Amino acid sequence: MxxxxxEMRGGLSGFFIFLACIALGVAAIGGVNSVARAxxxxxxxxxxxxxxADIRxxxxxxxxxxxxxxxxxxTGRLAESANMRSMARLADGSDQALVEVKAVDEAYPLYGTLVTEPALSRDALFGLADGAYGAAAPSLLFDRLGLSLGDRLMLGGQEFELRAELVTEPDAVSDGFGFAPRLMVSLEGLDAAGLVQPGSLVEHxxxxxxxxxxxxxxxxxxxxxxxxxxPEAGWSIRTRLNAAPSLSSNVERFSQFLTLVGLTALVVGGVGVANAVRAYLDGKRAVIATFKSxxxxxxxVFSVYLMQILIIAxxxxxxxxxxxxxxPFAASAALAAVLPVPSEGGIYPSALGLAALFxxxxxxxxxxxxxGRARDVPATALFREMGIDAKGWPRLFYxxxxxxxxxxxxxxxxxxSEERSIAAIFVAAAIAVFLVLRGxxxxxxxxxxxxxxVRSTALRLAIGNIHRPGALTPSVVLSLGLGLTLIATLALIDGNLRRQIAGNLPEVAPNFFFVDIQADQVEDFASLVEEQAPDGKLIRVPMLRGRIIALNDVNVRDIEVPPEGGWVLRGDRGITYSNNQPENSTLTQGEWWPAGYExxxxxxxxxDEGAALGLKLGDTLTVNVLGRNVTARIASFRQVEWETxxxxxxxxxxxxTFEGAPxxxxxxxxxxxxxxxxxxRLLNAVTRNFPTITTVRVKDALDVVNQLVGQLATAIRAAAAVALIASVLVLSGALAAGNRARVHDAVVLKTLGATRRTLISAFALEYLLIGLATALFALAAGGVAAWYVVTRIMTLPWSFLPEVAxxxxxxxxxxxxxxxxxxxWRVLGHKAAPVLRNL
Structure with a gap:
């Protein structure tokens, strides 16, 4: 010690890239996990x-x-509310918009504060006056329908007056994500609108x-x-301990992804560590030789320099x-406009400890x-300036x-990682890419x-520089290749996903979904659609909502399932019944029941979902529908094209199974x-003639999804840029480490008659060839990784994107x-005489 x-009295010259690489990787891992914990x-x-609430x-x-x-x-103080989607339309029927209706009672909210502009009492905000109930909505709905405070709109069969702008809804995050703006009314107003009918998709x-x-x-x-x-209530129960499970789960998944990206940056930085250590030891040849002499x-010798490296690290x-x-303190302000959740600034030792360990x-x-290689280089070789980077491996122990x-x-x-299979794939891919890049x-x-x-002197020098002893090629390919491969993979996944949403999906997807069609409306509704869209194809099916509560008589809460199948057991699912096999599905096992089966x-x-849950033909599942438990036996499995x-x-x-159920x-x-x-025209006609039917235009929903995907892709690319920054640091470090040899080469070549132009051309061609080889590999590796994710995990069509290439x-x-x-350029500026005197 x-x-x-x-030895360290001489300063940290040559270690600034080392320090930057380690600091960047540790900051990325520790920061991401600290923000997630916040x-x-x-x-x-x-x-x-x-x-x-305390419990919901x-x-x-x-x-x-x-x-x-x-x-x-x-049991306690009770507040009741109801959530559903519906169509809000202008009183004259000239325009309409999909809204997320939330009807509340006089006890709302039990916790937090409902903030509106202007601030009104509940009666003033939601009460009945001049034939219209009151309502509050965010500015988005005002803008979408061109409304102002005091204007009226129709919801179902009831008129509502927009009396305030909805600023803060305290429990919005617990209701989950919505595709449409909120419209808050009273329970009395919702009842008057007549939207809630038997079988309506409403959450109480x-x-x-x-x-x-x-x-x-x-x-x-x-x-x-x-x-x-x-036991047969079929309700979903959530406590304040799990107030926003979707948000918490998504934050956890995203933080795990960013941790892996940060780890990739740290591994890329490890190449910079190796380069810096080699360059530092190469500069200490005389000292190491003197030690050994x-x-x-x-x-x-090993211990002395290991201590120095650890101190610098x-x-x-x-x-x-x-x-x-x-x-976490910076994120608290930055995320306030994005997440409806306050993040708590603070120090999180476990997150920081993990980053330090990495x-x-x-x-x-x-x-x-x-x-280890420096440990065994003989002093005579060091004095002859053969250098530390001799061929061969260090001792097997190292x-x-x-x-x-x-x-x-x-x-x-x-x-x-919580999802260890994904983390294992990521780590295995990183190791494979690392080894392949070395190759x-x-x-x-x-x-x-x-x-x-070749006849060209510059090109001949460039090719020689690529394969000479101590060449930059392995370090440049390895460091830059990892970052570029990650960027190329994410760009190809993002491009294919957005192309599918913006281009392919609208071509194969339906134009409209119509929800909450009552049994006595079905025929009249079909006649109207046929009149408005004579060339269209209308498909109608009965629909209920049910929650799977048991598989083979085992409560789903006691079953461990992988993430890819767990979504089926979370919350309610749409279910239907049919005499015939649905379109866009293919039987893979079993048989369909005959018509009139009793x-x-x-x-x-x-x-796919059945396989993820471990189900097989003959197994039973129990669903709760309308407060009744129904057990059915699995007769077949179907392959479904969800992407359409x-x-x-x-x-x-x-x-x-559901004979007589409303x-x-x-x-x-x-x-x-x-x-x-x-x-x-069709949307307006359906909304005017059937105000209780909810119409969802698929293109509008896809626009929302496309916007979300774009925001997510931007965040992911920004995170992946950390790895590319580490690559750039390592690249600059590798070039700096090779400067001594470059000075030697440049001086000798200039002495033998090479011009500055020839040397610049040679070096430019060398970097051009190395960069091109690295880019081609990154494209190939990134393309394979993106193809696997898009086709095998997302089960979407794949295409190579020239702009990414x-x-x-x-x-x-x-x-x-x-x-x-x-x-x-700095190397070429050295005078020849001082260098030649030391040869």
Missing amino acids: RFALR ISAGVASQGQELLG FELNQRRADAAEHAWLAE VYKLRLDGEPGNSELRALREEASTRF LGASGGF MMGICAGLVLAALM GVLTTLAFALLPL VVLSVAIAATLALLAILY VGWAVQAAARRAPR GEPLVSFTA LAMNFVMVFSPN HAWLATLTDANATSVDEA LSTVAIALVLTVGFGLVGT
């Missing part, structure tokens, strides 16, 4: 306000019966504020009591941790090999130790070594030749040639 500290802490601390009960398509309502009312929500401050155990006990007392052992780690610790392991994994540390790093990344570097050098002799209830399940957005269901039951109908209209004017090649060439020439 004494020798190590003495958001989770905000959700936990604001659970009551976000949920709007949700029923679909029915209200609580007398016994259920009495029990809820005696019952929120309780309990006396005192009930703890977690009391909330869990109350939940169990509700399930035991009313004076009797120092190889182990002593800790400086970089500390700098990264400082940045990471500040991120930083230390990365440093050791990449520094041990050059340190190789095994380096591999073991790298494996530990990968294992920690996998164990830390690509060797292949480029081998190709240059075997290239035929035996035990049967169900056809989608094949056609009408498909996870579960299709035999007709006798339900509404769902319909789709597909008309490939319809223009925007035709669609607007061109941008990847351009980035590679600009970075390699640009940084290379900036560094080389």
